[in-house]
Amino acid sequence: xxxxxxxxxVSGSPGQSITISCTGTSxxxxxxxxxxxxxxxxxxxxxxxxxxxxxxxxxxxxRFSGSKSGNTASLTISGLQAxxxxxxxxxxxxxxxxxxxGTGTKVTVL
Amino acid sequence: xVQLVESGGGVVQPGRSLRLxxxxxxxxxxxxxxxxxxxxxxxxxxxxxxxxxxxxxxxxVDSVKGRFTISRDYSKNTVYLQMNSLRAEDTxxxxxxxxxxxxxxxxxxxxxxxxxxxxxxx
Numbered sequence: 001x002x003x004x005x006x007x008x009x010v011s012g013s014p015g016q017s018i019t020i021s022c023t024g025t026s027x028x029x030x031x032x033x034x035x036x037x038x039x040x041x042x043x044x045x046x047x048x049x050x051x052x053x054x055x056x057x058x059x060x061x062x063r064f065s066g067s068k069s070g071n072t073a074s075l076t077i078s079g080l081q082a083x084x085x086x087x088x089x090x091x092x093x094x095x096x097x098x099x100x101x102g103t104g105t106k107v108t109v110l
Numbered sequence: 111x112v113q114l115v116e117s118g119g120g121v122v123q124p125g126r127s128l129r130l131x132x133x134x135x136x137x138x139x140x141x142x143x144x145x146x147x148x149x150x151x152x153x154x155x156x157x158x159x160x161x162x163x164x165x166x167x168x169x170x171v172d173s174v175k176g177r178f179t180i181s182r183d184y185s186k187n188t189v190y191l192q193m194n195s196l197r198a199e200d201t202x203x204x205x206x207x208x209x210x211x212x213x214x215x216x217x218x219x220x221x222x223x224x225x226x227x228x229x230x231x232x
Contacts, residue, residue: 001172003154036218038155045205045222046147046155057220089155091218097160097169099145099216104154 004029004090004102011108017078020105022090023071028100030071034093037066037075041086050075077107085109112136112221114206119226122196130191132206132223140164143209144182144189145219148202156202160209160216161189169216174200196230203227 005023012018022035029035035053038046048057050066053073063078073092077084090102118130132144146158159170159180168180179192189206204226207219 034213034217038219040155045224046219047222048218048220051218051220091155091157093216097167097215098171099157099160101147101155101157 001094001098001100004092004100006088006090006102006105008103009106009108011110012077012080013110014080014082016080017076018080018107020075020077020088020090020107022073022075022092022102024073024092024100025071028071028092028094029068029073031095032093033068035066035068035073036091037064038089038091039084039086040089046089080109082109114208114221114223116204116206116223116226119204119228121229121231123232124197124230126196127192127194128196128228130193130204130206130226130228132189132191134187134189134208137208137221139182139187140184143211143216144180145207145209145216146180146189146191147205147207147219147222148200149205149225150199150202153202158204159191163211193228196228198230201228201230 033053037050040046054066065076088105094100116132145160161168161180177195182189206223208221
């Protein structure tokens, strides 16, 4: 049950695109199409923004997109906005009916 | 409206017990798996436990096995986390979260509560 690896921080200017990586192993990210992504503003609960690797819940902006290659999943935020400044976490099914989160990435809008 | 509301957090001494509650409303409680997720101060998210939509199965992260128990009461639309033998490292905000269990096992968290803070300190 080791945490998935994310970069500690990513930054970008308004309007730019940024990508956050989420690296696991062949036993978790690589084995299942079940990566989800969450955005968490300071002092708030996390919010689901991507599930099953690429799908967006109703009401989530199409500026958020997900992908996966091998043992690494990615979240891309296009048209970066001030409200996107937050912490982002990936999560995946890790087998044996358990889930594991990524280490988290702080996104800064310059 | 559709929501989860946690309660039961507080300050507790090491070795003591605490029970957290999470009341669900606005959706069919028995159709969803339920989780507890925690976040230590200034740290990342950690999955803690899951209970199946029908209560038939329960699973835990290794660090709480044998100390924490997740359960649910359908008459009260409530999920619980009984925490025994608490340690300083259990200090965190505890969130309950809903899981649609689309694939028949833990998937993702599509609804979160606001969290309740547990502080383990002498």
